[in-house]
Amino acid sequence: REDVPIILRMDAGFYDDELFETCEYLKIGYLCGGKQYRNVLDEAADAVDWQPLKKADESNKSWMYTDMRCQQRSWRKARRTIFSTLWEDDGQYVLGDLCRDTVIITNLGMGEPIDQQLRNIGREQWLAAGCILELYHDRGTDELTNRALKTFGHEQLPFKRFNANAAWYFMMVLGNNLFEAFKEDVTEAVIPVSVYADTFRRKFIDTAGKMVHHAGKLVLKVSKVDFMRLRFDQLYEKCQTGLPQLC
Structure with a gap:
């Protein structure tokens, strides 16, 4: 059904250009953990539009993130890349060398059919970088359905x-x-x-x-x-x- 948006949330083990192209061909969305290649780190180091994110839960963690485009050597096009770093954990600032950096590759917000599908159901906020980061952090909740079924x-x-x-x-x-x-x-x-x-x-x-x-x-x-x-x-x-x- 074209009116039902589908978004895959994957860790870095699924980082593959062919998989991304398949998702784009099927007109579905994806959030995938990326690799910290040198060109990605250089783009993040040159970024000036860093934004804060503090999740509304009991974790007391905050991140800084930036939204950019990156293209690897074998890719046919650049893809949206969100680079984030943990800078506050349980109310304490995290030292630079101890920060946990995360790279997310996504096709949300890139003008593909999945964007209009999300707008049609009132989920346009999912196209924002901060919301994408939260969605990626919560990808583990997808497995709770299987746990609930096994427990039942x-x-x-x-x-x-x-x-x-x-x-x-x-x-x-x-x-x-x-x-x-x-x-x-x-x-x-x-x-x-x-x-x-x-x-x-x-x-x-x-x-x-x-x-x-x-x-x-x-x-x-x-x-x-x-x-x-x-x-x-x-x-x-x-x-x-x-x-x-x-x-």
Whole structure:
């Protein structure tokens, strides 16, 4: 679909001109860790438009970055290059020789079709160098989906034959999606949506209680501590209201 932008985030192990050309041919975006070649370091040393970046998280780290163009000897064209250096770590300045420099090669903001796709969905800010740097730093979060799926189900599939394992895997994916929807629709107020299945099981499912008959009704009894912690009255009301239809 041409209306869905695709952006690949890769470390320096995928630094390859043929891969970049393939992404450009497919009209998709890419962020790739670059090499600190001499021409790149020289361009960074001559740069005067350095900008600061401080991430809005608990890392207390700040970077200085510059936006430039670099072309290697075998390349057909110059590509956008973002050079950054860590200059503050946990509130302390980092000495020059101890700075961690990062090079990012990208085709975002170069007038390719991916730019217009991002504008169409309201993500034009992703074309800015500072935002590209943040996106590259967060590339490891892409792997958390696999971790969440393995935590919910199994890291190793149980059968010997492919078809049986494929069916099991698809059911595991479906179950995990329902689990994620339940966290967002019902338990978001008491348990963070970002928790994995084992944590959710320990905090919510593994709660002691018993079913008793009282006044002709079936009543679920839990301890007062668990009732206050999980706000069972609010959870019950949410379960009674109409939730969005999944299909």
